[in-house]
Amino acid sequence: MANRIKVLLTKPTHDAHDRGARYLARKFRDAGFEVVFTNFLVAEEIIATALQEDVDVIGVSSSAGGHMPVFEELMSGLAAASVDDVLVIGGGIIPDVDARVLAGLGVPAVFGPGASAESAVEFIKEHVRQRSAV
Amino acid sequence: MTEDDDLVSRVLARDQRAGARMITLIENDAPGAASRLAELFPHTGRAAVIGVTGPPGAGKSTLVEGMVRAWRDRGRTVGVLAVDPSSPFTGGAILGDRIRMASLTGDPGVYVRSMASRAHLGGLAEATPAAVRVLDAMGMDVIVVETVGVGQSEIAIAGTADCTVLVTMPGAGDGIQAMKAGVLEIGDVFVVNKADREGALRTRRELNAMLRMQDRTPRPVVLLTKADMGDGVEQVVRQVEEFLDTRRGSGQLQKRRLRHLEREALELIGAQARRRTLATLDQATIDELSEALWERRQDPATVAARALAALQWADNDC
Numbered sequence: 001m002a003n004r005i006k007v008l009l010t011k012p013t014h015d016a017h018d019r020g021a022r023y024l025a026r027k028f029r030d031a032g033f034e035v036v037f038t039n040f041l042v043a044e045e046i047i048a049t050a051l052q053e054d055v056d057v058i059g060v061s062s063s064a065g066g067h068m069p070v071f072e073e074l075m076s077g078l079a080a081a082s083v084d085d086v087l088v089i090g091g092g093i094i095p096d097v098d099a100r101v102l103a104g105l106g107v108p109a110v111f112g113p114g115a116s117a118e119s120a121v122e123f124i125k126e127h128v129r130q131r132s133a134v
Numbered sequence: 135m136t137e138d139d140d141l142v143s144r145v146l147a148r149d150q151r152a153g154a155r156m157i158t159l160i161e162n163d164a165p166g167a168a169s170r171l172a173e174l175f176p177h178t179g180r181a182a183v184i185g186v187t188g189p190p191g192a193g194k195s196t197l198v199e200g201m202v203r204a205w206r207d208r209g210r211t212v213g214v215l216a217v218d219p220s221s222p223f224t225g226g227a228i229l230g231d232r233i234r235m236a237s238l239t240g241d242p243g244v245y246v247r248s249m250a251s252r253a254h255l256g257g258l259a260e261a262t263p264a265a266v267r268v269l270d271a272m273g274m275d276v277i278v279v280e281t282v283g284v285g286q287s288e289i290a291i292a293g294t295a296d297c298t299v300l301v302t303m304p305g306a307g308d309g310i311q312a313m314k315a316g317v318l319e320i321g322d323v324f325v326v327n328k329a330d331r332e333g334a335l336r337t338r339r340e341l342n343a344m345l346r347m348q349d350r351t352p353r354p355v356v357l358l359t360k361a362d363m364g365d366g367v368e369q370v371v372r373q374v375e376e377f378l379d380t381r382r383g384s385g386q387l388q389k390r391r392l393r394h395l396e397r398e399a400l401e402l403i404g405a406q407a408r409r410r411t412l413a414t415l416d417q418a419t420i421d422e423l424s425e426a427l428w429e430r431r432q433d434p435a436t437v438a439a440r441a442l443a444a445l446q447w448a449d450n451d452c
């Protein structure tokens with residue numbers, strides 16, 4: 001059996017605009033990824049879920065703002081748990097200024113409404129980290 | 135960085151991350167997965183394994199969340215495996231069961247894992263029981279396996295549980311229909327969810343009528359639930375526990391487990407014999423066997439016997 005890329009795609013529970021995230025989930029599935037789809041209230045839930053699911057990639061979608069503290073807590077929480085083999089990316093409506101700050105935090109890419117799903121798929125395939133297998 | 139060398143001991147020390155990684159190794163059929171599983175096996179057999187199956191949308195995940203909370207209230211630790219089908223075309227999958235189990239995230243006594251069936255790769259039959267054993271070795275008191283009750287392989291998984299809960303909903307004429315097609319037999323506890331909807335009582339009547347035709351003693355009960363409100367969930371858990379207690383007391387549970395293990399071993403014999411036989415034959419022999427079929431000189435049974443004989447020779451050589 002081939003190693004499949006497993007992605008946690010998550011959006012804030014109270015974010016009513018989930019069309020983008022759902023669309024992306026289907027595109028990821030069509031690209032052969034296994035996509036765990038969830039909602040979150042706080043960053044700790046994203047970390048707990050990512051560890052239980054043992055995902056390769058965490059994609060956080062935001063379209064209602066308030067995402068910066070979430071990303072900050074997520075990245076510091078992952079570092080505190082010594083998780084260094086998971087790729088974190090952003091999606092939804094995240095302004096360029098925020099995206100630049102996120103790059104500094106270790107979130108190398110943000111896929112906004114203008115980005116194609118294909119570009120996200122390609123980015124993941126290229127940047128997914130080698131994970132300690134055995 | 136975590137080291138994988140002590141993966142087995144970390145799983146046995148109930149380290150959830152080690153368990154999570156172990157399940158990934160199993161899913162990918164990675165080198166080292168089989169030997170580690172073999173090491174874990176003597177530490178398994180303690181957990182109660184509950185299968186929950188039924189048509190999509192019946193409310194299985196919602197019910198599972200409620201059942202897990204009921205077990206948590208009793209002080210039990212719980213592992214959940216939520217299996218969703220892989221796309222037969224791309225191999226990808228959308229695993230959405232966790233959306234209905236949000237309240238379980240963050241409870242250190244609960245481990246939830248979504249799994250794609252990978253059924254088209256022949257993976258389900260091997261990976262899910264193995265993942266159950268990992269959770270068992272991690273010391274989970276109860277393990278719940280949610281599968282969609284459509285394909286034969288999914289049904290087979292539910293069929294390896296100590297107790298299988300079949301969930302349907304009213305109006306799902308198809309739901310009942312699906313259960314008729316050989317599925318009814320595997321149910322130990324029956325649930326008609328969405329009891330707030332019209333037709334719930336009729337659905338229960340129909341199920342009871344079908345169960346009466348199957349003379350099983352004791353006849354399984356059919357419960358009504360409103361899983362999204364939590365109504366009736368406690369009764370489902372109580373019914374499952376009663377079923378397990380009775381079966382444990384009479385020794386039937388232990389016999390059922392042995393049957394499942396024997397069946398798994400038998401299936402592996404078949405799969406491995408096929409794999410090894412094909413690996414042993416060289417292309418010239420394969421062509422020759424194919425020619426024998428094409429010219430109708432030898433029937434498939436004779437060809438199979440010759441192929442197996444080749445495997446025997448190869449084994450004697452080494």
Ligand SMILES: Nc1nc2c(ncn2[C@@H]2O[C@H](COP(=O)(O)OP(=O)(O)O)[C@@H](O)[C@H]2O)c(=O)[nH]1
Pocket residue numbers: 188189190191192193194195196197231234327328329330331359360361362363
């Ligand atoms: N009306 C009603 N809806 C329910 C009930 N239980 C679950 N649902 C809803 O049914 C839908 C499918 O539930 P889910 O648990 O995902 O079903 P599954 O596909 O069988 O796992 C969700 O929107 C639930 O909120 C119920 O008792 N009554």
Ligand SMILES: [Mg+2]
Pocket residue numbers: 194195196230231280
């Ligand atoms: Mg479900």
